[in-house]
Every structure is written in C-alpha cells, then in structure tokens.
Amino acid sequence: MDKFTTLTGIAAPMPLVNIDTDMIIPKQFLKTIQRSGLGKNLFDEMRYTLEGQEIPDFVLNQPAYRQAQIIIAGDNFGCGSSREHAPWALLDFGIRCVVSTSFADIFFNNCFKNGILPIILPQDQVDVLMEDAKKGANARQTVDLEAQTITTSDGQSFGFDVDPFRKHCLLNGLDDIGLTLEKVSAIDSFEMTASAARPWV
Amino acid sequence: MTAAPRTLYDKIWDDHVVHQAEDGTCLLYIDRHLVHEVTSPQAFEGLRMTGRKVRAPEKTIAVPDHNVPTTAGRDKHIDNVESRVQVEALDKNAKDFGIHYYPVTDIRQGVVHIVGPEQGWTLPGMTVVCGDSHTATHGAFGALAHGIGTSEVEHVLATQTLIQKKSKNMKVEITGSLRPGVTAKDITMSVIGLTGTGGGTGYVIEYCGQAIRELSMEGRMTVCNMAIEGGARAGLIAPDEVTYAYCKGRPHAPTGEKWDAALSYWKTLFTDEGAHFDKVVTIKGEDIAPVVTWGTSPEDVVAINGVVPAPSEFSGGKVVAAQRSLDYMGLTAGMKLTDIKIDTVFIGSCTNGRIEDLRAAAAILKGKKVAPGMRAMVVPGSGLVRAQAEQEGLAQIFLDAGFEWRLAGCSMCLAMNPDQLSPGERCAATSNRNFEGRQGRGGRTHLMSPAMAAAAAVAGHLVDVRDVMGVDA
Numbered sequence A: 001m002d003k004f005t006t007l008t009g010i011a012a013p014m015p016l017v018n019i020d021t022d023m024i025i026p027k028q029f030l031k032t033i034q035r036s037g038l039g040k041n042l043f044d045e046m047r048y049t050l051e052g053q054e055i056p057d058f059v060l061n062q063p064a065y066r067q068a069q070i071i072i073a074g075d076n077f078g079c080g081s082s083r084e085h086a087p088w089a090l091l092d093f094g095i096r097c098v099v100s101t102s103f104a105d106i107f108f109n110n111c112f113k114n115g116i117l118p119i120i121l122p123q124d125q126v127d128v129l130m131e132d133a134k135k136g137a138n139a140r141q142t143v144d145l146e147a148q149t150i151t152t153s154d155g156q157s158f159g160f161d162v163d164p165f166r167k168h169c170l171l172n173g174l175d176d177i178g179l180t181l182e183k184v185s186a187i188d189s190f191e192m193t194a195s196a197a198r199p200w201v
Numbered sequence B: 001m002t003a004a005p006r007t008l009y010d011k012i013w014d015d016h017v018v019h020q021a022e023d024g025t026c027l028l029y030i031d032r033h034l035v036h037e038v039t040s041p042q043a044f045e046g047l048r049m050t051g052r053k054v055r056a057p058e059k060t061i062a063v064p065d066h067n068v069p070t071t072a073g074r075d076k077h078i079d080n081v082e083s084r085v086q087v088e089a090l091d092k093n094a095k096d097f098g099i100h101y102y103p104v105t106d107i108r109q110g111v112v113h114i115v116g117p118e119q120g121w122t123l124p125g126m127t128v129v130c131g132d133s134h135t136a137t138h139g140a141f142g143a144l145a146h147g148i149g150t151s152e153v154e155h156v157l158a159t160q161t162l163i164q165k166k167s168k169n170m171k172v173e174i175t176g177s178l179r180p181g182v183t184a185k186d187i188t189m190s191v192i193g194l195t196g197t198g199g200g201t202g203y204v205i206e207y208c209g210q211a212i213r214e215l216s217m218e219g220r221m222t223v224c225n226m227a228i229e230g231g232a233r234a235g236l237i238a239p240d241e242v243t244y245a246y247c248k249g250r251p252h253a254p255t256g257e258k259w260d261a262a263l264s265y266w267k268t269l270f271t272d273e274g275a276h277f278d279k280v281v282t283i284k285g286e287d288i289a290p291v292v293t294w295g296t297s298p299e300d301v302v303a304i305n306g307v308v309p310a311p312s313e314f315s316g317g318k319v320v321a322a323q324r325s326l327d328y329m330g331l332t333a334g335m336k337l338t339d340i341k342i343d344t345v346f347i348g349s350c351t352n353g354r355i356e357d358l359r360a361a362a363a364i365l366k367g368k369k370v371a372p373g374m375r376a377m378v379v380p381g382s383g384l385v386r387a388q389a390e391q392e393g394l395a396q397i398f399l400d401a402g403f404e405w406r407l408a409g410c411s412m413c414l415a416m417n418p419d420q421l422s423p424g425e426r427c428a429a430t431s432n433r434n435f436e437g438r439q440g441r442g443g444r445t446h447l448m449s450p451a452m453a454a455a456a457a458v459a460g461h462l463v464d465v466r467d468v469m470g471v472d473a
C-alpha cells in the first residue's frame, strides 16, 4: 500500500447525496480478478453515454477536473455494497482523498486498506471546501495527514479526526495482515480457549 | 460483584476479542467466513503472492452465486467469458486452499446468505463475515455478522481475525403484531424509510419486540438482511425457540452433547435488563403498511396506498437527489403508487428467496395469470429451496401463472449475470437495492415484498396486496 502523508491536488465537487457503490463502479466491472485498471470505469454510467461517449457535463470529464485527486462529496458517500472495487477504481483514477459529512461503514474501512483517506467534516466546512473546489483546476487543496488538516486554495484550514491506528498505517503504508500475524500467539491461545468453551463452533 | 448489564452485541463481541489495543482497536476472532466469486479472487491471489495459507479452512465456506446464469446448462458452460473466469477462479481457489465448497453442480448451491443458514454453518453467538454487505442476514440467528471488503477477506483467510472497533448499540423495537398483508419486508423497509440510509451508520442494530418475536426465521433473515441499507454494520435478533428449532438437525449444526452445550450457551444470548442503547427507535407493528420504494435509494419508502412525494417535501441535499430520482424513475410527484405500470417482476435474492417467500408469492398467484407482456421470473435462493418448492407444488403455480422458474443465484438482484433490465424497463423486485442501474443500466426498480410483487405481476401495475387478499387496509 502506498503511504499517505501530504497531498496537494485538484478537488472535484460532487454535491450529490448518497453516491452509492453502484454509481462509483457499476457491477459489470466487478468481473475482474485483478485490482488494477478500474479507473477508466470509475463513475461509468454518469461519465459515459450508452455508446461509450464522454458526457461533457460530468465533473471528471471537465478539463479542470481530469487530474482530480480529491473528491468533495455529498452526505453518505459510498453506501451500498462491500465491493472494494470502489476504492480500487478511485485509486486507479488518481483519487487519494474523499471528503464528506458521512460515509458508509464498509466503504470507509476499505479506503484505509488502499491508501485513500476519507475525511469526515461538519456540513458548513464541507460547504466551504465544495465552493472552493468549484473554482476549478487552479484551486488546489492541501491535505496534511500528520497535522490532520485540510486547507482550501485560499488558505482556510480545517482540522479533522482520524483513528490513530489507521493514521499510523496510512502514514507508513503498513499492511494489516503483517501486523496481525505478529500477534499469532494470541490467536492460537484464543482458539484453544474458545474451542474448549464452545466446542460446537 | 455483579457485572454491568450488557447488550446481545456486547456479549458476542466480548466472547470474540483476541486482543485489544490501548486505543480500543480489537482483533476479533471470526467463527465462519463465507466466500463468493466476486469479492474473493484478489484475496486468494494475495495469499499466493505472500505464500500464506488459509488459517482455518474448516471454517471457510465458498459458493458461486453472483455471476452464475440461472438457466439450464450452466453447469456445462458459462457464455460470458469474464463470469466464467471468476467462477473457475473460485473452483480452483476452493480446491487449492481446501475450503468447503458448493459448486454450481451441487444441489446445495445458492445465494451465499441462504446457503450458510440452510446448511447449519450459521449458528447463534457466532461471528460471521463475508465479502458481501448482505452478510447482515445471518444476524437473524443472534450471530454478529457483517460484510467486509476484499482486503479484509484476505485478512480473515490468513488470520481468521478481523481488525475492528466496536460499534454503538441501537435498538429497533417493533411492538404489537403486524396486520394481515404486512410482512417482514415491510418492517425492514419501513425502518429504513424512517431512519434513512445513514440512520444506522456506526451502530449495530438489535431488532426486538413482539412483532419480531412473531416472525419465522425466514422473516427474521429478511429483516436483518436490510440492516445494511439502513447504514448499520450489522442487525441482530436474540435467539429463541424459533431459532433453535430452525438450527436443529441442519448438516453442520451440533448434535448430542455438543447440541446440549450449545443450547445452554445460546440461552445466555439476550440483552440484559437495563443494558444501555445509544439510540432507540420504536415502531408500532399495527402502524406498518405494505410499502414500496418510489426512488433510487432504499430510504425512498412509501405506503402502497400513498403517492409519489415531491422533492420540495425534503430538505438539504435530498431535494436535488429526489428530483434526480424522479427523473431517473420516470415518475411525477403526486402520482398514485398504484398507477405505476410495470413490465418485469423479479422474485428472489437473499432478502426474499427463501421457501416462505415463494409460498407467499404462490398464494397470490394460484389460479391467476401474469398481465399480458409481463416478464416475470422466480429465482429460488438455493437449489434446496427450489427442490422443496417443486415438491410443494409451488413451481407449478408459478409456471402456470406465466413465471419463469429459474435455477438458484443472485440473478436480477444485481444483474451481473445475463438477467438484466433494459433501459426504461420497470421492475417490481423483492430484492434490496433500487440504486440507479442496479438491475441493469437505465432499469427502474421498485422494492417490495414477495406477495406485493406477485400481485403486481397479475395486475400489470403496483397494487395493494390487501385488496387482492380481501383484507382491510
């Protein structure tokens, strides 16, 4: 997993609420057995016509936002399925950070496993970032994970919360499985105790 | 010393903590890991690349369901190359890693959340995960069950644990009894209509109350299945006699002394008097009507005898979202729900693909025919549900009514296999998601109970099942 320390980049405004995983990556693209290559189909049905032509109105098709690395989104981003293809597609497109007032639980988890930072902020602050993002390519926002701040293009800064363990993993690009396997003796002894207490499991 | 009162969720959680870090992050032991073909290939690939093994293959159960066609001949050949590659990858991974497997050729194959309980893999008090958000279904047994992403699938395969922070406790109580024509599906949809798709975010919901107690296991699974649509990590229902009776005699349920030991443990699985809930929602069972969705979010729920709402009735970002939904759905505000014409009916999915659901639909369809031009299909949740329905004569009722009688799988619930809506087609569906494009690009989905979907198939438009049944609204 790539480390996440600081990021300065273009933020794309997506004010729609309840952007679900079927919008982020429609199911016809879930048939892959790889993690990479999904970026071209990110938001596929909003981004392309049935014939595969780009829809010029869609934010990521506009010249100013083609290189976006941050998405400022409406409430409840990522609701729906557990598909990790959603963060894979975002990442493959180049998105490393999503800001919203709320996220669906599984999507939120999946982001951290893939080096994407989801940031939760109150509505008024999301509104400020959204307006800033609407200014286009020259309005770059900066995310500093160590300091836990996000800053608009004109220097207005907001602090955000992040779980310390997840922050540590993101900052250092750590793989969860490796970390857990360091506790293998705890797992062994749990299994012994549990199978004595609940032998039917 | 008397211990502080705990919720059901607290108790199951406490019994599965392997390690707790200072910041509260826990390593949680996983008793059952269910696997399907769409969210697992990258996880098995990860194991291969790092030379890791599946830690507990005997607790890992795989079944292909999302991609598989539901028409005859699928055991010999799957036309779609990418689907075939995914199913073949699961065949191979199951064999290479030595996990339990129900391939398409096995009569026990079906939707993973139907197969798990049916085979007795899911039992009260367990932790159950699957790379699928509707894992919440298994909460009906008083098991802590939730969906995980593919990285977590790999983590569970390698370590049989999951890194978790505890959620908050939420109680949803349905008091009294349901009225005739009202089902478990209407309960769970009404709750989401009330709390919204974000209402359960950060919580594990325990459903309780008389109306929940009065449900069969099938109905309880329907309720918990859609906890995720309400944003919750999991839904739970405390086990009782109904649960024990369902579990007893299942292929992987304990027997003899182990059964007795299990039973006495299961009887401790309830929320203690005075335990703390962070959020409480109470709904009167008698107030719940048969409901349908009008929009493109599962929270867009209205009673069938109501009208399509106007965007101006909402606030915040939902105003724009509601207008977008109306445009997508091709509906106008103020229109009666019962005036909405449909051309497709889908009965199936892990929400409503069990035997009781098929019985409820067949009861409405008996001696009737679907409206002219209607495309109607029943996709049983598993091969065993299918066989039982054939034995009970339900299959014949569906066929006589003009329904297609398919093989088991997810099918048109998410339309990854050939069963899809075309742009503009409108479907009465017993599944759980009405997102844009969920059942096929441009397809329009109205969610409802199996009886309501069956009634709509006959009428050609949405209809109040109570009128068909001759009971009062």
Ligand code: SF4
Pocket: B065, B066, B111, B112, B113, B132, B134, B349, B350, B351, B409, B410, B413, B414, B431, B432
């Ligand atoms: S039936 Fe639908 S909701 Fe259930 S597991 Fe299959 S695709 Fe998911």
